Amino acid sequence: MEWFAAQGGSGDGMSMIMLMVPVFIIMYVLMIRPQKQKEKKRKEMISKIKKNDRVVTIGGIHGTIVTVKDNETVIKVDESSNTRLKLSKSAIARVVDQEGADGDEA
Numbered sequence: 082m083e084w085f086a087a088q089g090g091s092g093d094g095m096s097m098i099m100l101m102v103p104v105f106i107i108m109y110v111l112m113i114r115p116q117k118q119k120e121k122k123r124k125e126m127i128s129k130i131k132k133n134d135r136v137v138t139i140g141g142i143h144g145t146i147v148t149v150k151d152n153e154t155v156i157k158v159d160e161s162s163n164t165r166l167k168l169s170k171s172a173i174a175r176v177v178d179q180e181g182a183d184g185d186e187a
Contacts, residue, residue: 126173126175126176127170127171127173129176130146130149130154130170130173130176131146131149132146132147132148132149133145133146134146134176135176135177135178136156136173136174136175136176136177137173137174137175137177138156138168138172138173138174139172139173139174140172142156142158142166143158143177144156144157144158144166145157147165149170152169152170152171153167153168153169153170154167154168154169154170154173155167155168156168
């Protein structure tokens, strides 16, 4: 037992740091980096939206872009009654291509 007590000096701090560095690197590679890449793609998608793009909002509403302004868009959700919604650009979840398949979603 005395042997274990003798080793418990300043070396413990250094070994703790040596364990923390690989854990942080693994967390960065597996969690932080992919999240940053996903957010970059989302911002790029939102900046590229234009009139007549078909979109889906974060609430699941499907529509067609009518106008695009700095931070907001107007989408048409119903052809027959000409229903339009004014939304923040951040409320757009994805752009849908003309065939109905998802456009920019991974």
